[in-house]
Amino acid sequence: MIVPPPPIVALVGWLLPGLGYWLIGQRQRGLIIGATIILLFLLGLLIGGIRVVDPPDLTGPGSLIGRILQKPWFIGQFMTGPLGLVSAWVGVRMDLPASTARVWDIGTLYTAIAGMLNLLAIIDSTHRAGQAEGRS
Amino acid sequence: MNVALLLLGYTYRPFITPLPVWDWWFLLLLPLSAAVAVVYKAMKCKSMSQVPREAGIITVWILLAMVGAAVILWGFVRLMER
Numbered sequence: 001m002i003v004p005p006p007p008i009v010a011l012v013g014w015l016l017p018g019l020g021y022w023l024i025g026q027r028q029r030g031l032i033i034g035a036t037i038i039l040l041f042l043l044g045l046l047i048g049g050i051r052v053v054d055p056p057d058l059t060g061p062g063s064l065i066g067r068i069l070q071k072p073w074f075i076g077q078f079m080t081g082p083l084g085l086v087s088a089w090v091g092v093r094m095d096l097p098a099s100t101a102r103v104w105d106i107g108t109l110y111t112a113i114a115g116m117l118n119l120l121a122i123i124d125s126t127h128r129a130g131q132a133e134g135r136s
Numbered sequence: 137m138n139v140a141l142l143l144l145g146y147t148y149r150p151f152i153t154p155l156p157v158w159d160w161w162f163l164l165l166l167p168l169s170a171a172v173a174v175v176y177k178a179m180k181c182k183s184m185s186q187v188p189r190e191a192g193i194i195t196v197w198i199l200l201a202m203v204g205a206a207v208i209l210w211g212f213v214r215l216m217e218r
Contacts, residue, residue: 032178032187040171047155047164096152102161103154110168117175124179 001025003136009129013122014081017114020125024132033121041080041114045087048107051096053077055088076112079119084111169198 003024004012013020018034021027044052056071058064068075077084148155157164173191181187 028184029178032184033175036171036174036178040168043167045151047157049154050151102158106157106161106164107154110164113168113172117172121175121179 003132044110052107053087076115079115
């Protein structure tokens with residue numbers, strides 16, 4: 001089986017959770033991990049509303065890093081890939097009100113942890129791709 | 137509180153409005169712990185048939201650790217309040 005280069009596996013894993021594993025032939029693993037991450041993210045949106053994905057204002061004053069650090073949870077949410085980005089865009093465009101307090105906390109936690117789990121999956125699938133490439 | 141909200145005409149719209157779960161929010165830690173356990177074990181286990189059992193065990197450990205941490209922090213806060 002031809003294994004794609006690790007950077008491609010990493011990119012694909014970010015684009016769709018679990019797809020990196022699929023590309024390197026570990027389809028069952030990819031399916032379980034991908035479905036769980038996506039489900040976790042969607043549950044977060046159901047619990048707290050789509051505005052739990054709260055992107056930083058990149059056009060505001062101050063440094064870019066500073067503006068990103070004002071919304072640290074988005075760093076985790078960003079790791080879910082286009083799913084997180086589209087959610088952020090939809091929430092901002094529709095100008096929906098954000099939930100508050102504990103429900104917001106839990107929704108944010110769900111979505112950010114989904115992203116961090118995807119980061120873990122990307123690292124693991126990339127490492128496996130590198131090992132397979134080294135063997136071939 | 138949920139009943140009051142319903143009487144006031146609160147309508148849950150999926151993905152738009154928050155789920156009215158503020159009275160039993162702690163139960164939401166269960167699916168979160170399970171998801172973390174499933175993803176972790178799916179990465180670690182050689183065979184996917186091992187994942188359900190292994191993930192179940194680690195889910196219980198995660199929940200016990202959370203409860204333990206909550207108890208310790210509660211005790212610490214009580215101590216600091218004196």
